[in-house]
Amino acid sequence: MTASTRVLVCDDHALIRTGLTTIIDAQPDLEVVGSCGDGRAAVRLARELEPDVVVMDVRMPLLDGIEATRLLAGDGVVDPVKVLVVTTFNLDEYVYEALRAGASGFLLKDAPPAHLLQGIRTVATGAALLAPEVTRRLVGRYAARIRPPRPTADDDVLTSRELEVLRLVAEGLSNREIAETLVLGQETVKTHVSRILGKLGLRDRVQAVIHAYRQGLVS
Template identity: 75%
Template sequence: MSAPVRVLIVDDQVMIRAGLATIVDAQPDLEVAGQCGDGQAAVDLAGEVKPDVVVMDVRMPVLDGIAATRILAGEGVAHPVKVLVVTTFNLDEYVYEALRAGASGFLLKDAPPDRLLHGIRTVAMGQALLDPDVTRRLVGRYAARIRPAEGAVREIPLTPRETEVLRLIAEGLSNGEIAAELVISPETVKTFVSRILTKLDLRDRVQAVVYAYRHGLVT
């Protein structure tokens, strides 16, 4: 058997931390590597316990979850940590800033436990937990912030079909929806997505969405 996924839980409310820890520790493939109550403690503790995934709250004292995520998972970080942001605040601005900071996913605390566990496992596997409806809403509202320089689209080192798949990812379509749109199998879509991420040196679908906007594939 492979080693359990090590999870660091970060929330300033003790009861919330305890509840999340109970859910995680009840799973045979997951284990709680540590708990803490603010972003700075998360940064420090992550260096000690080496978690596979950090479950991160947003509003916390000392250092908020967005800033802590940027330190742990942001661009330029030598050894980035996968971060799943879990918060009570269903605000587009928080979602956008969390993903921009380097988070691999975003969930609300009122999500059922199975969705949280699915999110942890998804992020641990190097995939993004990005709901298509959230993607559509975010890119519609914040696309202007990441619009490209003139002519940037010509720099994309992808085949026409890969470029089309990337455009559909950026529009918020799931693999199944992309498969239906292009009349190909979901397995083929997965292959295209893997190639796109590899060719563009992107971590996950979140970064692919940003890349597509920066290079003018979506208007």
């Protein structure tokens, strides 16, 4: 049997924590390994329990979710944790700060349960979870601030095909849409994306999008 995706739930409202835990634990491929109500506990439990994904609220006591995310997934973290930020606040600032802190995804709490579950599964695979229109809007506005400038033009290490794929990823296309656009198999596209991330030292598609904007591959 395939191992379940291990999830840590962090929210300062006990009722919401219980609801999220119930929804997630009902899935055969997902398992809640812990829960907590403040950012400090989130950091401690994530390091102790080593979950595959942390579902993180933004506004929490002692340490807010953005700072907790930075400690778990930010630049310089040796073993970064995949963090899915879930909040009631649909503000560009929160999305930007979550990305800057190292989050792999961003969802609103009023999203249908199916979106949450799919979001956890998506982030667990190493992919990013942001709607294409949100990605374009935010990264176009904040790209210069999200990631520090790179000292070398490391896009030279990418093949022409990989650059094509990277541009389409930055435009918000899914692997299926990229495959249709370039007349390739989806597995081939998936391989290209993995190689791009590896060559550029990027964690996920969010960072790939940011990188593409920083390098002027899209505008």
